[in-house]
Amino acid sequence: MLRARARGLPRGQPNMSVPTTEPSQRSQRSADTQRGRRTYAALCAGVLAVGLCALALGHGDLGDRNLRDILLSLRAVRIAAAFLTGASLAVAGVLVQGLFRNPLASPSVLGTTAGASLGGQLALLSFQLLLAKDGAPSLQPSLVVPIGCLLGALLSLLVVLAIARRNGELLVLLLVGFILSSLLLSIGDFIISLSQESWELGRAMVAFVLGGLSGTGTQQVALATPLVACALVAAWLWGRPLDLMLSGEEEAASLGVDVPQLRLWTVIWASILTGAAVSIGGNVGFVGLVVPHALRGFVGVEHRKLVPACALAGGGFVVLCDLISRAVPAHSEVPLSVVTGLVGAPVFLSLLLRMTRGDGHV
């Protein structure tokens, strides 16, 4: 029998009546919603403006009627490629940062960036050394390299998953990704050193590793678009369980999240996104690490809000960097990853400083 034990309890005991919501809370929530909407509106406007600039600016005269259509279609493909690269890397960053509960994690921690990069290098090497000599007219390097990137990302993903099946702890995943990255990057460096024997091959290899969109065509974009679209939608759908993962695996599991499944699918989608990004734009650093980090201050940490915002911001950012890379007067285009670092670091540093000043948190 239950005994009455409420003697000596303070006033205002909990009651089970119908709840109410304070007006101040509603106004706070609506202020958050307003802020989120303003951020989305600003991002959409920014992406549109950067896209239009990228379409209007560049080598070649749009006033020439004969050239205008060709130039515009070439630039449109390049803008699409840049946007896909940036959106993929930024959302992959959101996924791995959510998975590892670490805002300093970047998509490369899983080893798939290095895998995709090595796959691309091997494809380039094979094409130059074997296919080009023996004559394979139906195969273009612009298609061989992205396929190599995707295969490389897939193989490195399979290695990570095989180990994750044996021991799925996050620390093990992180270490496996780190070791795999080191190994694959070393092999990639070895291939670069070998390719220096041939001036043309060496140049192509270095250009690929530094990242760039100058050689990107409709085929790469068409190859990567369905993969990126599926992975972006999946990242958004997985948003709610990823929110719960912010409290750690144990709390997420106690609230109903199937943590091993979530871990597996997050690794798969993040790897597809990084593989696709490398296949389009080569090895573009910085975007996946910093874009999600900077956006959290504006749209919050909830993944369903963060994923679309990061896709827009990451895409717009790489379109801008690509525009700069081809607009800067130089002997040839400045590598994309150089521009992402040079433009991104000060911009995001100032954002982070402002956010830190604002509420004391990053």
Place this chain on the structure above:
Amino acid sequence: MSEPRCALRARELRVLRGSRTVLDSISFEAPAGSVLSVLGPNGAGKSTLLRALSGLLPYAGSVELQGSEARDLARLDMARRVAFVPQRSMLASQLRVHAVVAQGRYAHHPGLQHMREADARAVSHALQVTRTEALAERVFTELSYGEQRRVLLARALATGARILLLDEPTASLDIQHSLSLFALLRTLAAAGTSVVVVLHQLDEARRFADRALLLHHGRCIAHGPVAQVISPEHIAAVYGVRLLERDGLGFELADPASA
């Protein structure tokens, strides 16, 4: 269908951590509508027991939740039946309290749907009964430890689970909040919830719990009505202290020289 009288029943529960046996041969029942306190010295296996009961650790033996074997339940079904309140949350992100409490509804609509009216009501209700409404728009990590404990309890209540497992909920709470918390647990129990709570303070257990489970080195020393479990013999055997009952509970070292 009427709810089984016994909300939670463990039989011959055994938990291993690596090759070490952390819990062995634990059998007890937690009836619906009662508060069961899990007692024992540090390292007795109290927190491990709660983790095993909430499906977070593999176990041998049997754990029945509302008549179903826990290991046969899907993760979402499990989360709708049992809510676990850890000692401290690992949440380090800038999530607002309202969003943290809303996480408790995940098991009710894990898919694409937005929060429905029933979910919103459950969240508001949980905020209200834990008196965390005023904190709803604050960022969780900026709250005091005591406030965070109340929010974690609100999240557990939002799940609507009828079995509530709490790991040392009053640790670091001031007396006012401790008493409020126990009053809330009693209210929940009176409404039919089965509350299992790990406690360090024996006087709290004596005052607020109906039943007790006393653990020592991973084994069950005593289980039953709280007054029978907190007896001089059991306390001396488990804690090595003498139980003094003059004006309420008091203790002194059984062997003062050992201090």
